[in-house]
Amino acid sequence: GIQVEQSPPDLILQEGANSTLRCNFSDSVNNLQWFHQNPWGQLINLFYIPSGTKQNGRLSATTVATERYSLLYISSSQTTDSGVYFCAVGDRGSTLGRLYFGRGTQLTVWP
Amino acid sequence: GAGVSQSPSNKVTEKGKDVELRCDPISGHTALYWYRQSLGQGLEFLIYFQGNSAPDKSGLPSDRFSAERTGGSVSTLTIQRTQQEDSAVYLCASSSSVGEQFFGPGTRLTVL
Numbered sequence: 112g113i114q115v116e117q118s119p120p121d122l123i124l125q126e127g128a129n130s131t132l133r134c135n136f137s138d139s140v141n142n143l144q145w146f147h148q149n150p151w152g153q154l155i156n157l158f159y160i161p162s163g164t165k166q167n168g169r170l171s172a173t174t175v176a177t178e179r180y181s182l183l184y185i186s187s188s189q190t191t192d193s194g195v196y197f198c199a200v201g202d203r204g205s206t207l208g209r210l211y212f213g214r215g216t217q218l219t220v221w222p
Numbered sequence: 223g224a225g226v227s228q229s230p231s232n233k234v235t236e237k238g239k240d241v242e243l244r245c246d247p248i249s250g251h252t253a254l255y256w257y258r259q260s261l262g263q264g265l266e267f268l269i270y271f272q273g274n275s276a277p278d279k280s281g282l283p284s285d286r287f288s289a290e291r292t293g294g295s296v297s298t299l300t301i302q303r304t305q306q307e308d309s310a311v312y313l314c315a316s317s318s319s320v321g322e323q324f325f326g327p328g329t330r331l332t333v334l
Contacts, residue, residue, distance in 0.1 A: 141321070142321045142322075144322065144323065146325075151327075152259075152311060152327070152328055152330075153325070153327050153328075154313070154325040156322065156324060156325075159320075159321075159322040197265065199265075199323075201321065205321075206319070206320060206321030207253050207270075207272065207317065207319070207321055208270060208278060209255065209267040209270055209278060209281070210255075210257075210267065210323060211267070212264060212265035214264050215264070
């Protein structure tokens with residue numbers, strides 16, 4: 112299966128700081144998603160981004176499929192951004208099928 | 223419905239008992255997935271349904287685990303003769319043909 116590596120594993124920030132989370136994957140993909148898992152365990156969709164760049168408010172993401180990595184940018188972080196951020200990818204064969212998850216980045220934002 | 227729903231939200235059972243977990247996908251989504259999340263293993267894939275068929279069940283950890291989907295909608299994950307290592311949060315997701323997966327809130331299973 113596809114290997115997914117996320118870095119850093121832990122990140123501690125003060126409110127207002129910016130951060131970059133990285134996701135490396137071992138093979139070509141047809142699906143790449145970023146999720147935020149809130150303290151109640153719910154996985155919240157941030158981006159569906161198999162290639163290119165997207166922005167949503169203070170968050171943006173870029174996937175360079177040819178180089179097998181994706182970046183998630185968080186600007187002006189807030190305490191509510193705390194939680195675990197997961198990157199997940201799907202096989203190149205289809206847009207459907209299982210996702211392979213990284214181990215996540217645990218983000219803590221202090222006021 | 224508006225989102226993926228799962229029931230029960232919490233389940234505590236005794237070792238050796240059978241349990242059934244239910245998932246209601248987003249209306250119109252043809253693909254449905256089961257994953258589980260445990261402290262030591264992260265997020266693991268279990269099984270994928272397209273319609274009522276399961277083209278990928280490679281993640282089911284043993285023959286004690288089974289799943290079915292009826293009417294192209296609701297799915298049930300059954301664990302027979304539960305073991306303590308089955309304790310985890312079981313997550314269901316669904317997607318349209320576009321492929322973006324949306325997750326439910328999960329069922330927390332505790333096996334005593």
